[in-house]
Every structure is written in C-alpha cells, then in structure tokens.
Amino acid sequence: MAKDNEIISLKNVIEDNLPSISIDIAIFGFHENHLRILLLKNKDKESWTLPGGFIGKEESLEEAANRLLFSRTGLNNIFLQQFHAFGDPERTRINKRAELLKEQYAKDQYAQEFIEWVLGRFITIGFYALVEFTEVEPKHDIFTIECRWHDVQDLPLLVSDHQSIIETALKTLRQQLNYQPIGLSLLPHEFTMPELQRLYETLLGKTLDRRNFQRKMLSYKILERLPTKRKGGAYKAPYLYRFDKESYEEALQNGLKDLW
Amino acid sequence: MAKDNEIISLKNVIEDNLPSISIDIAIFGFHENHLRILLLKNKDKESWTLPGGFIGKEESLEEAANRLLFSRTGLNNIFLQQFHAFGDPERTRINKRAELLKEQYAKDQYAQEFIEWVLGRFITIGFYALVEFTEVEPKHDIFTIECRWHDVQDLPLLVSDHQSIIETALKTLRQQLNYQPIGLSLLPHEFTMPELQRLYETLLGKTLDRRNFQRKMLSYKILERLPTKRKGGAYKAPYLYRFDKESYEEALQNGLKDLW
DNA sequence: TATTATTGTGTCAATGTAACACATATTTGT
DNA sequence: ACAAATATGTGTTACATTGACACAATAATA
Known part of the structure; x- marks a missing residue:
C-alpha cells in the first residue's frame, strides 16, 4: 500500500x-x-x-x-x-x-x-x-x-x-415513514405491491393486512400500475407498480395520513 | 460597564x-x-x-x-x-x-x-x-x-x-405537535379548553371546530378536568384543565393520532 | 392435470370524523 | 334588577375510514 x-x-x-x-x-x-x-x-x-x-x-x-x-x-x-x-x-x-x-x-x-x-x-x-x-x-x-x-x-x-x-x-x-419518500428511495424503480408491503412491514416491525395495505396505498394516488406482471416468481404473478414521483412528493407535503 | x-x-x-x-x-x-x-x-x-x-x-x-x-x-x-x-x-x-x-x-x-x-x-x-x-x-x-x-x-x-x-x-x-408535549410545555399549569384550542390554532395556522376539538382532546385521556371554573373572563365560565403528565408522555410514545 | 400458494377484488360491521343545534352559564348593557 | 349578548357544555347525524374477513383468479409445482 x-x-x-x-x-x-x-x-x-x-x-x-x-x-x-x-x-x-x-x-x-x-x-x-x-x-x-x-x-x-x-x-x-x-x-x-x-x-x-x-x-x-x-x-x-x-x-x-x-x-x-x-x-x-x-x-x-x-x-x-x-x-x-x-x-x-x-x-x-x-x-x-x-x-x-x-x-x-x-x-x-x-x-x-x-x-x-x-x-x-x-x-x-x-x-x-x-x-x-x-x-x-x-x-x-x-x-x-x-x-x-x-x-x-x-x-x-x-x-x-x-x-x-x-x-x-x-x-x-x-x-419519517409517512413524511419522506422512503419507499421511492429504497425500492427499485419498478416493484410489486407485496414487495412494497414487505418494506413497510420490515420498517414498522409488524405484519399488515395485505388487502387493507393495498387499498390505502392506492388511495394516496402516488402509485402507477404498469400493464406488465412479474412472472417467474412464486405462483400468481403480481402486477408491477412504480411511484409517480410528483404526486408522491406532493402528498408528503401534508404527510401520508396514518400509514399504520 | x-x-x-x-x-x-x-x-x-x-x-x-x-x-x-x-x-x-x-x-x-x-x-x-x-x-x-x-x-x-x-x-x-x-x-x-x-x-x-x-x-x-x-x-x-x-x-x-x-x-x-x-x-x-x-x-x-x-x-x-x-x-x-x-x-x-x-x-x-x-x-x-x-x-x-x-x-x-x-x-x-x-x-x-x-x-x-x-x-x-x-x-x-x-x-x-x-x-x-x-x-x-x-x-x-x-x-x-x-x-x-x-x-x-x-x-x-x-x-x-x-x-x-x-x-x-x-x-x-x-x-412535532403530535409527538412532543407541546401543550404541556407552553401553557400554564392550569388552563381552559378554549386556551388550549387557541394554542393549536395558532401553531397550525387555522381555525378548528370547538366541539370536535374538545372531543378529540378528551379522547386521548391526557387531560384532567378540575372542579373549578375560571370566572371573571368573558361570559360563561369555562372549566379548568391540567395535563396528566404521565398519560401525556405515554400517549406521545405512539403519537397523538392526527390532531388535525 | 390437479394441487397449491399467492395475488386481485369485494363486503360488512365497527369506529372515527366533520358539520351542525340547542341548552346553559356568566357577563354586559340599560 | 333584568333582558340581551356571548361564550361554554353537551349531543346528534350523515359520512368516511378502518379492520377483519371471503372468495375468485392465476401461475408455479408436483
């Protein structure tokens, strides 16, 4: 050296x-x-x-x-x-x-x-x-x-x-989970809903109901669902999503209300 | 000097x-x-x-x-x-x-x-x-x-x-309004509900509904109502309250959900 | 080809919220 | 002393959100 x-x-x-x-x-x-x-x-x-x-x-x-x-x-x-x-x-x-x-x-x-x-x-x-x-x-x-x-x-x-x-x-x-673009920063550009859920579950240290999680995430209108699905994984192929960065940052101004 | x-x-x-x-x-x-x-x-x-x-x-x-x-x-x-x-x-x-x-x-x-x-x-x-x-x-x-x-x-x-x-x-x-004992620290030991509401209104920069505010604040179970009222003010005398410091700090651990 | 695990979508009861009405108490004005 | 004015105490209702759950659809697995 x-x-x-x-x-x-x-x-x-x-x-x-x-x-x-x-x-x-x-x-x-x-x-x-x-x-x-x-x-x-x-x-x-x-x-x-x-x-x-x-x-x-x-x-x-x-x-x-x-x-x-x-x-x-x-x-x-x-x-x-x-x-x-x-x-x-x-x-x-x-x-x-x-x-x-x-x-x-x-x-x-x-x-x-x-x-x-x-x-x-x-x-x-x-x-x-x-x-x-x-x-x-x-x-x-x-x-x-x-x-x-x-x-x-x-x-x-x-x-x-x-x-x-x-x-x-x-x-x-x-x-800061509800106040900073944490999902957007930690996940790859395209991801599935289960992957996003796992991220939240890991950060929060608790399991969340799959259906309620999806309903709430979608209600923020910060996700865009792509026509493609992720094949090759386990069983039924999930849809791919990506963040709409503009809507995300806008939504974070007030904070995402109560994401568990 | x-x-x-x-x-x-x-x-x-x-x-x-x-x-x-x-x-x-x-x-x-x-x-x-x-x-x-x-x-x-x-x-x-x-x-x-x-x-x-x-x-x-x-x-x-x-x-x-x-x-x-x-x-x-x-x-x-x-x-x-x-x-x-x-x-x-x-x-x-x-x-x-x-x-x-x-x-x-x-x-x-x-x-x-x-x-x-x-x-x-x-x-x-x-x-x-x-x-x-x-x-x-x-x-x-x-x-x-x-x-x-x-x-x-x-x-x-x-x-x-x-x-x-x-x-x-x-x-x-x-x-940090919902995560730190801000009311407790800024107000005198005893205060009225309208005084507490003014504090929140001032900090948030908007007016709040008197009745909904009281219902929500009381639901946190961090306030103790005293038997005394504050006379000498304007018209009907309001009750005095004080914070139950223990419950307050405990409630803040998880944050007061959504106080506007 | 049937099985199995996972995803997509929907329902319903319980809870929480926003908007509002009315009664009551105390000061204010005369 | 009395009526009017104004702020407080409490309650109601329609609506939105949440938590818990059921069932159908899809793709890998055996």
Whole structure:
C-alpha cells in the first residue's frame, strides 16, 4: 500500500477540514426483505465503523455528506438527510477507538500529528441516506479495509458511539415513514405491491393486512400500475407498480395520513 | 460597564470552548394567543440575535444548551430539543455580522483575538425550547443590550442566518405537535379548553371546530378536568384543565393520532 | 392435470370524523 | 334588577375510514 501517499493525505486532512466536527452517515438499503446498512471494517479486522469523514473548510454540511456518500457508494442525487448531532464529550473515547487508531499507525511517526488531531473531541452530525441496494458499489476508505452491507438486526461490533447513532437513525427512519419518500428511495424503480408491503412491514416491525395495505396505498394516488406482471416468481404473478414521483412528493407535503 | 472584565471573559471564551461550533436556541412562549420568541438586541440597537453561545470543551451539547437557556430565562428543566445543524460556509458572513462585531469592539485592541476567532466559520446546532411565558425573566448577555419577546409573525431584523433558523424551528414545532408535549410545555399549569384550542390554532395556522376539538382532546385521556371554573373572563365560565403528565408522555410514545 | 400458494377484488360491521343545534352559564348593557 | 349578548357544555347525524374477513383468479409445482 502506498504509505507515503497516505501520510500526505493525513496531513491534508488536518489542513483542509474544520476541527472538532465530523459527519457520519447511516446508509440504508433494502434487500431480500431485510433492511441493511453499509459499514466499514477497521484495520483491526474486528470492529466496524459508519461511513463518515470531515467537513472541508469551505464546504457545507450537505456538500460534505454528499461527497462522502458518493465516495462509499458511487451514487449521486440520493435521499440524504441529517437527523441528529452527537456531542457527548466521551463519545469518541469509548469502544477502544483510541487504541485502535494508535495501533493502526504505530509504525508511522509522521502520522502522530493526525492521531492527535483525530483523537481530540469531535461532534458529529448524523445523516441517513436511502439507496437502491443493487445500485451500490461499496468502496472502503483509507482508514478501513472493507465496505459491506449488514443486516440492521444483526450488527457487528461498532466503534465509538456508532451503535447508538444507528439506533437513532432507525428511529428517525420509522418516524419519517409517512413524511419522506422512503419507499421511492429504497425500492427499485419498478416493484410489486407485496414487495412494497414487505418494506413497510420490515420498517414498522409488524405484519399488515395485505388487502387493507393495498387499498390505502392506492388511495394516496402516488402509485402507477404498469400493464406488465412479474412472472417467474412464486405462483400468481403480481402486477408491477412504480411511484409517480410528483404526486408522491406532493402528498408528503401534508404527510401520508396514518400509514399504520 | 466593566470593560476589563469583559475582555478577560472574551479570552476565556476562546480557551474554554470548542472552536467552529456554536449553539442557537429558539425559545418559544405563548401569550395572548400569540406565539412569541425570545430575542437579544445587538449593540447596534437595530439588529437582533437568537440566544446562543459556545460549547465548553468538556460539555455535552445538551448541557451547553441547558446552560444557555438558563442564563437567558432563569429556568431549568425545560423542554429543549435540537432540531437541525446549520452549516453553510456563508451563514455567518451575511447580514452584516462581521461589520457589527468589528464596530462593537473597535476600541478594544485586546478583543482582536476574540473577533478573529468568532468571525471564523461556525457550524451551529439549532435547539428549540418551549417555556411558560409568564415564568421567564429575560436576561441579555455581554454581547447584547436587551432581551425580550417578539411575535413570531412580526420579527425584527436578524443577523446572520437567524431568520432562517427560526423558520426551520417553527416548521419543526408544527411537525412535532403530535409527538412532543407541546401543550404541556407552553401553557400554564392550569388552563381552559378554549386556551388550549387557541394554542393549536395558532401553531397550525387555522381555525378548528370547538366541539370536535374538545372531543378529540378528551379522547386521548391526557387531560384532567378540575372542579373549578375560571370566572371573571368573558361570559360563561369555562372549566379548568391540567395535563396528566404521565398519560401525556405515554400517549406521545405512539403519537397523538392526527390532531388535525 | 390437479394441487397449491399467492395475488386481485369485494363486503360488512365497527369506529372515527366533520358539520351542525340547542341548552346553559356568566357577563354586559340599560 | 333584568333582558340581551356571548361564550361554554353537551349531543346528534350523515359520512368516511378502518379492520377483519371471503372468495375468485392465476401461475408455479408436483
């Protein structure tokens, strides 16, 4: 690995970014009826980290978040929203973050300045993003060795307070189900009614009546039924639908009343 | 005024607080059927500022926000919640904030260091607080000359991006009406049904049917009707109610379904 | 070709909502 | 002191929405 280049990068990190503030992003995808989140594997090969980074000195929060989202997924123009600022003074001192970093750069004396900088107190702005699972090409960053999806029901060991950030993100996601285009962002362009229902059931953590669900979804007039059906699945072929993006966003202005 | 002490304070501000991050608080009260917000008058005697400040190096965001809220209102244990981080690089460079500060401290050469520090880029975490109007004793800080209530419908000239912070706070307040104890926090301990209705009408910006409003509010079982009535008002004396705090918070767990 | 699992559509009772009427209490005006 | 005025307390009704369920249609499966 190009260690020299990395150290140059580390020096730039300090010079180019705001101190004391970072961004972490909970990137959610939906696949095989499971809600997944994109995580980075640390160099200790044990613990994992949320995608994140720092804010350029002339960059807005949203610009920084979009840049970081792109560099992990290769995607642009994605649903991305900040949901909470995490500012406990102890937050970066827990779950062996310091030990991890020191070990990681033990051999590089030139990295000491960076270590000191990054081990100081940071307040992080939590964002959450909703992506179409199949479109993501996970890419890790220079601090990590792997980037892959994890079932939110079965999270690995996470550094710092990232576990708690994910929990807050999930809570926000559920709360905003009726106020943000969550179905539109997480599902592929075309999908079946049962697939949409599974998404809602997964997010809400409960089963819904198939017929009442369909009646309500259709009543919002945000779905367009296509003439095609999805064959090759299990038994009777379901119709395909897609969101009418305009009607969807319009309907969300007032919120979809009471989708369970 | 004790200018010497002030400069010592200014030096401490830099030493004691995190750089690049601040807190601003939209403190709302409800009085005479109007939603009000507490603002500070700048030394230019023209522009106004949101209550706010910086975060101590070992202080959490919530601790800092509570400390700042207390120092403007004299109140503790108040509903206080962060709602958004404002991070546009230009946000503190607009509405003559720099000119204002430089003018303000033009005569104090010792304040130059502080000016430089505070004119750098800041990301601010926006909080909103809900207080019982009559309990507040507004107190200004060392940067300002007055602290008083303003009708949110009739805001004065605000520095920086504070106008936009207030607008976002109001939007959040309306969205959270069914999910946070907003009535409980803004109204006095005992109140009448019409008073509660006015609060909702003001926040929602529309009139509600008196009889349907009462039926719905009572259906939540979060109100306790007192045997006393409020005499001396206009015509027939209305009953007094108070919130059953326990039931209220419990009901908010799932949200009050659809209060208009 | 019959079976089976899944989807499409419909029904009905129970519940919740919007719109409205009338009686009652207290202040107001004379 | 008394009638008028005005706001509050309570109730009714038509209508819309919801939850629970039944049955027919379709395509894979055996």
